[in-house]
Amino acid sequence: MKKMLLLSIVAATCSLQAAFIDYRDLAGIPNGAVGNFLTRTDGLFSVKATAWSAGTAGSGPFAQARLRDYGTAGLGVCTAAEYSAASTAGTACDPSATNPSEHQVDNLGEYEFVMFQFSSTTAAQLPVTNIQVLIGSLASDWDVSYWVGNTTGAFNLNGMTTAQLLTAGFQARVDVANENLPVSGGLTSVNVGNSVLAFNTIIFGPRVEGAGNGEDGFKIKQINWTVPGGTGTGETVPEPSTYAMLGAGLLGLGYWRRKSA
Numbered sequence: 001m002k003k004m005l006l007l008s009i010v011a012a013t014c015s016l017q018a019a020f021i022d023y024r025d026l027a028g029i030p031n032g033a034v035g036n037f038l039t040r041t042d043g044l045f046s047v048k049a050t051a052w053s054a055g056t057a058g059s060g061p062f063a064q065a066r067l068r069d070y071g072t073a074g075l076g077v078c079t080a081a082e083y084s085a086a087s088t089a090g091t092a093c094d095p096s097a098t099n100p101s102e103h104q105v106d107n108l109g110e111y112e113f114v115m116f117q118f119s120s121t122t123a124a125q126l127p128v129t130n131i132q133v134l135i136g137s138l139a140s141d142w143d144v145s146y147w148v149g150n151t152t153g154a155f156n157l158n159g160m161t162t163a164q165l166l167t168a169g170f171q172a173r174v175d176v177a178n179e180n181l182p183v184s185g186g187l188t189s190v191n192v193g194n195s196v197l198a199f200n201t202i203i204f205g206p207r208v209e210g211a212g213n214g215e216d217g218f219k220i221k222q223i224n225w226t227v228p229g230g231t232g233t234g235e236t237v238p239e240p241s242t243y244a245m246l247g248a249g250l251l252g253l254g255y256w257r258r259k260s261a
Helices: 002-014 080-085 163-167 240-260
Strands: 018-022 037-042 045-053 066-069 075-078 112-120 129-136 144-149 174-176 187-192 201-206 217-226
Touching (some): 037 066, 045 066, 045 075, 066 080, 112 217, 129 201, 144 187, 187 217
Antiparallel strands (some): 018 217, 037 045, 066 075, 075 217, 112 201, 129 187, 129 217, 144 174, 144 201
8 A cells, every 4th residue: 555655656756747948947059140040958958949930931942040038038940031231241130229119920921930849868757748928018919820740850040931831740731810819917828739739840820821911929938748658848847637646645655654554
């Protein structure tokens, strides 16, 4: 009996598997040139973020863009055209002290996306599930489109169209209207996938609505996810079932000790 109770406590403790990445946790080349990337590695688990543009209709071909940390506003995207437009290379992508809406992940002109690739040296920790993306510094509209899928090796979007994603290991595009997205504390939560849909790559951006209809924009503040069988990266948070298992184990152990006395 005692062994069974102890095992239930151990199992509950080992079930801690929810983790998160805040935009401030990403490292690498935060303010580099076009084609830069940001990564976060903790133990055996890594996330790599890159920025892309997909033309004025959102159908591609994808081209490398510049991913940048815009302070408390979060992560934004600056296209190659924006980067080269300034007399001093890259200054057109600098944060604005008066307008945090600049350089959002948006579809005002070129459609912009951020690709997140999850990797691990142990296959048991992949793919990830229950991903939640938190966005903020919102424009007047913030409808979202995203693709999820499984990629291998150094997957590169450059030159691909969105139609080709379906033959490259991705599910069909998912569109979510902002009225269906909960807002709390100035942040909007977008749930990507669930415990059934498991994947290692996300392409996340504004609603793909075709040429002339662009009006959505936001900056990315945080990503939460679950790693099956592991603790992932960042802080760990028990799931409700974990609390229940742990509580039952502790109560049972207390009862066993009292009975023994």
